[in-house]
C-alpha cells in the first residue's frame with residue numbers, strides 16, 4: 046500500500062517507543078465513539094502481544110453499544126491512574142478533548158498522539174497525524190502491518206468497528222479506496238461484520254428512540270431549506286430517560302432531509318452549556334463552521350461547545366451557517 050512509505054519514519058519511532066518501554070496508558074476523547082474505542086482496544090491487544098503492561102483509562106464511561114467489543118470490560122474511567130512511562134492518545138485533536146484525563150497526560154513525558162483530525166494541535170512528543178486516514182482504526186491497522194503482526198479476529202472486530210463508525214458505514218468521503226482494502230483484509234480474518242453492525246446499529250434502546258421522537262418535534266429549517274436543525278433540552282433527556290450517548294446520530298436526520306446541505310443538532314448539557322453537532326452532505330466544510338466557535342472535526346462532521354442560552358446560541362449558529370452557505 047502506498048501509505049506506508051510516507052509514514053514509515055514516524056511509525057518507526059512509535060515502534061521504538063514500544064520496544065524500549067514497559068508500562069503504557071491508552072486514552073481517548075470525551076464522548077467516546079466507535080473509532081476511539083475500537084482503536085483503543087486494538088492497540089491494547091497489540092501492546093499486550095508485545096508483553097507490555099497496559100492501562101485503558103478514559104474520562105467518560107464506555108457507551109453501552111460498544112460493550113460487545115472484546116476486552117471492552119478493561120476500559121475504565123474515574124479510577125486511580127497507574128504509573129506509566131508512555132501514553133498513547135488516540136483520536137484527540139486537542140488536549141481540551143481529554144476531559145479529566147488532561148492533567149494526567151500533562152504529567153507523562155512521552156505522549157504519542159495518533160489522530161486523523163486536520164486541525165490536530167500536535168501536542169505529543171510523537172505526532173502521527175494523517176487526515177487522509179478514514180479513522181484512527183485505519184492507522185492502527187497500518188501499525189500492525191508495519192510491525193508484521195498478524196491481525197486476528199478480536200482486533201479485526203475492533204478495527205472494523207472503528208472504521209465503519211467513522212465513515213458513516215462507508216458513506217463519507219473519507220472512506221477511500223485504501224480504506225476498502227483495509228476493510229477487505231479485516232473481513233478475511235473471518236469476522237462477522239453483519240453481527241458487528243447489528244450490535245452497533247440495530248440494538249437501539251427505547252430511551253434513545255424516545256429522545257429522537259422529542260428531537261424530531263423541534264426540526265426546523267433555514268436558508269431556504271438548506272439548513273435543517275433540531276435541539277434537545279436537558280428536560281428532554283430527563284423525559285426520555287436518555288443519556289448524552291443516546292443523541293449520537295440524531296443530527297443525521299436533519300442532514301438527510303431532501304434539499305438540506307447542513308444538519309445541526311443543539312444539545313443542552315446544562316442550562317448554559319450547549320454542544321452543537323454539524324453534519325454536511327458533501328460540499329460544505331462544517332469543520333470551518335465549528336472552528337469559528339472553537340470546535341473542530343472533519344469536512345462532513347464537526348462539533349463545538351458554546352456557553353449561553355439555548356435560544357440565542359441557536360439563532361447565532363444558524364445565522365453563521367447560513368452566511369457560510371451563501372459564500373460557498
Ligand SMILES: [Mn+2]
Pocket residue numbers: 080081136161179180181211
Ligand atoms: Mn476518528
